[in-house]
Amino acid sequence: MADVKIAPSVLASDFGKLADEIRAVDQAGCDWIHLDVMDGHFVPNLTFGPPIIQSVRQASAKPFDAHLMVSNPDRLLETYQKAGADIITVHAEVCDHLDRTLAQIRELGCRAGVSLNPHTSEDCLRYVLDRLDLVLVMSVNPGFGGQSFIPTVIEKIARIRDMLGDRDVDIEVDGGITPETAPAVVQAGATALVAGSAVFKGGTVESYRQNMQAIRDSVKDL
Ligand code: DX5
């Protein structure tokens, strides 16, 4: 399973030197940069928004994977695109008009993603399958890094893989991903793995490289 993508979540990085941390995971060989946007409303925590994304955009040429944990994503979609997001993922739980939101993300030239909280059924994807580029399956309750993986999502990933058929849609899994939990989600059909605390340990490019390699090694023989 050599082509699983690794998306380090900068939530676990040192925000005091965010651009340097992004450069470091880029050099260490990540595939995407996962940006956790939190609004203090949809989730209890607050992080950053478009101005900060824009200010670190020059730190890496790799795709910026913006995970919007916000209650009203529609009104700022274009702002995120202009700030440099390549993938924009919204939460199904807050989108009254999910079909339209996904169409708008693609019209902006970005890849369109939907995220599902651990308790949210995959049924809401059924009629937007052709609008999707990515499904972000939350394997923790969003809002904080360093939480424990919730194993019930493994079955959900497999169901989503079935629903997608032969569509070219990534299934990305987010929360509690480590070399121990990665194999089960990849086996179920995940093609991209978000990892925060499992990657940003050690504080150096070399340690980030080793941390990502440990995740890649755990899934390479599947
Ligand atoms: C949680 C975020 C995750 C988080 C993952 O709300 O969406 O991206 O940073 O962190 P770990 O890998 O530490 O569970």
Ligand code: ZN
């Ligand atoms: Zn995330």
